Amino acid sequence: MFSRAFACRRVIGQQHQWGPWVAPGRPPWLRVALSSTKATPPKAEPTAVRRIWRLLFGRYLLVTNTVSSGVLMMVGDIAAQELELRRDHAAPSAGYDWRRVFNMTLVGISQGPLHHYLYKWMDVLLPGASVRTVFKKILIDQLAISPIFIITYLYSAGLLEGASVTDCTDEIRHKYWTIYMADWLVWPPTQFINFYLLSPKYRVLYINGITMLYNVFLCYIKHNDDLLALVFGRGERKG
Numbered sequence: 600m601f602s603r604a605f606a607c608r609r610v611i612g613q614q615h616q617w618g619p620w621v622a623p624g625r626p627p628w629l630r631v632a633l634s635s636t637k638a639t640p641p642k643a644e645p646t647a648v649r650r651i652w653r654l655l656f657g658r659y660l661l662v663t664n665t666v667s668s669g670v671l672m673m674v675g676d677i678a679a680q681e682l683e684l685r686r687d688h689a690a691p692s693a694g695y696d697w698r699r700v701f702n703m704t705l706v707g708i709s710q711g712p713l714h715h716y717l718y719k720w721m722d723v724l725l726p727g728a729s730v731r732t733v734f735k736k737i738l739i740d741q742l743a744i745s746p747i748f749i750i751t752y753l754y755s756a757g758l759l760e761g762a763s764v765t766d767c768t769d770e771i772r773h774k775y776w777t778i779y780m781a782d783w784l785v786w787p788p789t790q791f792i793n794f795y796l797l798s799p800k801y802r803v804l805y806i807n808g809i810t811m812l813y814n815v816f817l818c819y820i821k822h823n824d825d826l827l828a829l830v831f832g833r834g835e836r837k838g
Contacts, residue, residue: 665711667807672707675814676700682819702759703818709755710748717744733794737787745782749775756821774820785813 645653655663680695721739725732750771757767789809793802 661712661715664715665708668711668714668810669704669708671807671811672710672814672818673700673704674811676703676818678815679818679822682815683823699760699822702756703821705759706752706756707814710752713748713751714744717747728795730795733791736794737790740790741783741787745779745786749778749782752817753821773824778817778820781816785809 677695677700680699683689684693721736721744725735725739753771753774754764754767757770758764762770789806793805797805
């Protein structure tokens, strides 16, 4: 008898589309209110760290990208100078060239807004994360954005260090293809992981980590020619 009554209640519940657990006879609006109250517990207030994080990577993303670009270029140049000191077996008294560090930091800051808006435009132009879309983004990055970055990097760094426009142009002719080849080795696989595998909220941290390592190479080759001599058998090392 009990089983028959339960079966009858279950049929009634299914007919009203409220499921077997709904008691018959209750007004539908009350049952919806009760079920929604149980299903949605009150949300906890975000911590101070989360609030700051949301501001940095939300409302103030441009500022975050600009400042982080400068800081990472600064770290990259300090690491490059450390490699130069160890290579030359410099005395402990030989410190870093802080003027050069400052100039490279300014170069990084100038690159931040450029990358911010270029990648934002690319996401609008090619939304989604399919393999086809990712490869299109990588091609745009390598064929359009990368040459712009290399040229503006060498010009801005050279001008800040007192070089003339002619000297900067000669340096671009001398070092462009070395940097561009290295760019093809590093960034296509990096950007594939970035665009295809990672959640957008982790992309900034991931790219910043790779950028910090890549900046060591950029700062080193900007102020030295021994890598060019190793690859091409030409070039004289600069101090």
